Amino acid sequence: MRKIFALVCVAIALCTYTSCKSKNNDPKPGIETPAKSQLGTASTTDYIITLYADTPLLFTGYNRLYVKVQDATGAVSSTANVSIHPLMEMSTMSHSTPYEQVSYDAATGLYSGAAVFIMPTADDDAWKMEVTVNGQKVAIPVTVGTFPTKVISISMGSDNTTYIVSLLRPATWKVGMNDVEFTVHKITDMMNFPALDNLTIEMTPEMPSMGHGSPNNISPVSTGKGHYKGKVNYTMTGDWRLHLKVSDASGTVLLQDAFIDILF
Amino acid sequence: MPPAVHNKKHMRIPLYALLLCSVPFMVHAQSETDSVHHSYTLSTVNYTILGQRYQKNYTRSRELQQSTDRLLERIPGVTMIRRGNFAMEPTLRGLSAAQINMTIDGMQLFGACTDRMDPISSYVEPNNMERIQLGFSPNGEQHNASVGGGLNFSLKQAQTGVAKVWSGLVGAGYETNATATQTIAALQYSRSRFAISANGVWRRAGNYTAGKGQEIAFSQYNKWNLGLSAVYLLKPNQQLRVDYLQDEGYNIGYPALTMDVSFAKAKIGSASYIYTPTGMKLKSWESKVYYNYIDHAMDDTKRPAWQVPIHMDMPGTSQTMGLYSRAKWYYTNHFLEAQFTAYSNRLHAEMTMYPKNAAEMFMLTLPDVQRTVYGIDLKDKIYLGQDWTLSPSLTVNYVQSDIYTELGKETLSSLFTGSLDRKNLVWNAGLNAEKQINGRWMLFGQLSRGARSASAQELYAFYLFNRMDNFDYIGNKDLKQETSVNASLGMSYHQHRLHIQPQLFVYRFSNYIVGQRKQGYSTMTIGASGVKQYVNIPDALLYGGELYATYRPWDKWYIQSTNSISIGLDNAGNALPLIPPFKSINRIEYTPSKYGFYAESISQSRQDRISTVVYGERASIGFTIFNVGAGRNFTIGKNTLNVHAAVYNILDKQYYEHLDILKLYRPGRNVALNLSLTF
Numbered sequence A: 001m002r003k004i005f006a007l008v009c010v011a012i013a014l015c016t017y018t019s020c021k022s023k024n025n026d027p028k029p030g031i032e033t034p035a036k037s038q039l040g041t042a043s044t045t046d047y048i049i050t051l052y053a054d055t056p057l058l059f060t061g062y063n064r065l066y067v068k069v070q071d072a073t074g075a076v077s078s079t080a081n082v083s084i085h086p087l088m089e090m091s092t093m094s095h096s097t098p099y100e101q102v103s104y105d106a107a108t109g110l111y112s113g114a115a116v117f118i119m120p121t122a123d124d125d126a127w128k129m130e131v132t133v134n135g136q137k138v139a140i141p142v143t144v145g146t147f148p149t150k151v152i153s154i155s156m157g158s159d160n161t162t163y164i165v166s167l168l169r170p171a172t173w174k175v176g177m178n179d180v181e182f183t184v185h186k187i188t189d190m191m192n193f194p195a196l197d198n199l200t201i202e203m204t205p206e207m208p209s210m211g212h213g214s215p216n217n218i219s220p221v222s223t224g225k226g227h228y229k230g231k232v233n234y235t236m237t238g239d240w241r242l243h244l245k246v247s248d249a250s251g252t253v254l255l256q257d258a259f260i261d262i263l264f
Numbered sequence B: 001m002p003p004a005v006h007n008k009k010h011m012r013i014p015l016y017a018l019l020l021c022s023v024p025f026m027v028h029a030q031s032e033t034d035s036v037h038h039s040y041t042l043s044t045v046n047y048t049i050l051g052q053r054y055q056k057n058y059t060r061s062r063e064l065q066q067s068t069d070r071l072l073e074r075i076p077g078v079t080m081i082r083r084g085n086f087a088m089e090p091t092l093r094g095l096s097a098a099q100i101n102m103t104i105d106g107m108q109l110f111g112a113c114t115d116r117m118d119p120i121s122s123y124v125e126p127n128n129m130e131r132i133q134l135g136f137s138p139n140g141e142q143h144n145a146s147v148g149g150g151l152n153f154s155l156k157q158a159q160t161g162v163a164k165v166w167s168g169l170v171g172a173g174y175e176t177n178a179t180a181t182q183t184i185a186a187l188q189y190s191r192s193r194f195a196i197s198a199n200g201v202w203r204r205a206g207n208y209t210a211g212k213g214q215e216i217a218f219s220q221y222n223k224w225n226l227g228l229s230a231v232y233l234l235k236p237n238q239q240l241r242v243d244y245l246q247d248e249g250y251n252i253g254y255p256a257l258t259m260d261v262s263f264a265k266a267k268i269g270s271a272s273y274i275y276t277p278t279g280m281k282l283k284s285w286e287s288k289v290y291y292n293y294i295d296h297a298m299d300d301t302k303r304p305a306w307q308v309p310i311h312m313d314m315p316g317t318s319q320t321m322g323l324y325s326r327a328k329w330y331y332t333n334h335f336l337e338a339q340f341t342a343y344s345n346r347l348h349a350e351m352t353m354y355p356k357n358a359a360e361m362f363m364l365t366l367p368d369v370q371r372t373v374y375g376i377d378l379k380d381k382i383y384l385g386q387d388w389t390l391s392p393s394l395t396v397n398y399v400q401s402d403i404y405t406e407l408g409k410e411t412l413s414s415l416f417t418g419s420l421d422r423k424n425l426v427w428n429a430g431l432n433a434e435k436q437i438n439g440r441w442m443l444f445g446q447l448s449r450g451a452r453s454a455s456a457q458e459l460y461a462f463y464l465f466n467r468m469d470n471f472d473y474i475g476n477k478d479l480k481q482e483t484s485v486n487a488s489l490g491m492s493y494h495q496h497r498l499h500i501q502p503q504l505f506v507y508r509f510s511n512y513i514v515g516q517r518k519q520g521y522s523t524m525t526i527g528a529s530g531v532k533q534y535v536n537i538p539d540a541l542l543y544g545g546e547l548y549a550t551y552r553p554w555d556k557w558y559i560q561s562t563n564s565i566s567i568g569l570d571n572a573g574n575a576l577p578l579i580p581p582f583k584s585i586n587r588i589e590y591t592p593s594k595y596g597f598y599a600e601s602i603s604q605s606r607q608d609r610i611s612t613v614v615y616g617e618r619a620s621i622g623f624t625i626f627n628v629g630a631g632r633n634f635t636i637g638k639n640t641l642n643v644h645a646a647v648y649n650i651l652d653k654q655y656y657e658h659l660d661i662l663k664l665y666r667p668g669r670n671v672a673l674n675l676s677l678t679f
């Protein structure tokens, strides 16, 4: 009987060992919304306006922006007419950058939008975000740093138009299949950067240090408002380059290789 | 005396002491055809240092200095895949890797290397072993589902109640080629109820020189191995047994591969309870729990820069935990065996690359695969009159495979969608029959159905490079089981000077697993020709035969011939890769009193039954090499000193076997000297 008991004990131990596969289940990073960082605040006669982003520092490329509007008593307003406008003032001229106008998001109580900064803040060249609430305008200075890898591609297309392709950086990348999203804008003039839909993007990832790619990628497709969504496959960590070949609806290749660099 | 294992042999079984090679004189590595007749037992290895059987210690002790590889490659039907001068991989009739099942003392172990640098046989030394059991059919001596049988390395155990309380042996050997040295030792302490034994080996070798003076760079190795065994008798028929084996290799070159090994370590432990009642139908009941951990690290830091486009580290681990409980009954004309087994294996292999001016890169190459197996084996041997023996058998395994880390699952999202888990019910069934026609003639045959679930590598490999065809391999989680229907027929003619035993076999496979080129996938390995994925092909055929013969023309003279051939074809008629061509080992021995002399030739025919386009294999030219050896025994008091000298490949021929990766030349002329003392 003792033997049987011993055997059963071992069997239980073995089963326990084999079923403890949840041991390495770290919490999935990047699923919960990260806390927002305040970039600056300003007041008008009737409102306190605060600007937030996902990270304390803005970077070249696509950045989500959030505006909180409070009245003088501190109550959060959800019905105000809010708009943003990014602007860089250089010594001789000023220009804007592609952006997505804010709209109220009930879930967070913030007006959310985005800006695709095409250049970083430099000595004399400063970015500011103009925010207008019910006709009352403030300007909140913001600093834009250069992202360590090339997450935005600004290049001349075959039709002599300048196109801006920008990556929506996820909170984290993981090995294997990842959702990937880009925006495409073009430069009409210093103040106008319309979003472009219905282009065809052919995405080819590559590891430049080894020269290999990865299988099963899904090239991003147009989802409206200049956004394109697809799936990218990272077979290992390290440096990856996403080659993007962009064509218009008629099949004309606009950009041969607007590449984006990734490191994780 | 260990129970049933031996009892079995003393029963009324037609028992043939086939004299099988490898030892120069008198006592040859003796292979008894076991009941199933294709299960060879090397009794040189079977022999314990205490001389409880009629065998000469010196024979044994010299043999112990050989590597396991050298012992294995002399068994008919066994061919080794060679990647260097260390850790060759056994194939049985051309079946290898997951098609065969390798165990140590019934314990499941799985190599940790993704490049097949560490077959299980590399972690066990002749000095550890009592015997090697070999089966070619799915239900041979193996207790696990497979399509092609397997190998079990039975560990030597401490013996209680031996007349000499202390006994042991020491030995040392030197080989001129590769300036290889071997040092072995064994010691046993034996009392009536308790015994403990220890054995150790230390080997080292530099680069070897192939025929015509060509030095093979990166062919060195260093290793040590330690075996411990303790037995305690609770009662005369109940024993507790603990075994521990540790084997560590360092700085091992693999000249046929792109990387070497900085270390390869195995720790193998088990505890057993053995009950051997007398006067009952139950003959023995053995239960064992075990755990083993294998740690492997590949290394490219010693290679010249032109061979290393990117420096990388490639470590891997394998751990297995398991148990089995096995009982044997003997009643009237039945010998019944039943076993329950369960084990779980976890494999992890990763790669970190360090490019010169960029970020380091990391990936899993075997993405944390866990496999759990539960199995039942039933086997009966029925003696029908004096002439017939029938052995039906059945094995059922439930195999569960999954990925045990999030990173592993994420990695495989690169290749697969949907669940990665696999559950397979695998069964084997077989029938062996022996018919004694008269005192000299016997017929034996078997028919069986075998199956295996795809291996962890075949299911989940993540860009594993195969040097043989120069392709990166990826797994296929949707692989079906590979199955085989396998038949063999042999006969044996035996009289006191002559023994002849021919045997024919055929395996018909369904859903045979091979690598098939996958278009549109870019290679991971710099310089690889492409990517292959494991797929099931509808069928494949393997057939061939073995002929084993011995002859004693006069007393003290002995001639032995071992021959084998395999032919493998896939469903499209392409020759399968890694199939050994005709091989013949012929040996003559002369053994006057205390001396022994032998000469032997080893030949392999050319192999042009190959499919370069499909399987990336190249033709091989054949070869013949010659070896000679001589030995003498000296008695010093109660101790025996054995001196043995041999010259291998005396003509210094440049040669390789067909299964050698990259067709790298094997060692040229090699003079070996071995001394050993048993006490």
Ligand SMILES: [Cu+2]
Pocket: A207, A210, A212, A236, A238, B361
């Ligand atoms: Cu890479």
Ligand SMILES: [Cu+2]
Pocket: B113, B114, B115, B116, B117, B118, B261, B296, B297, B298
């Ligand atoms: Cu390795």
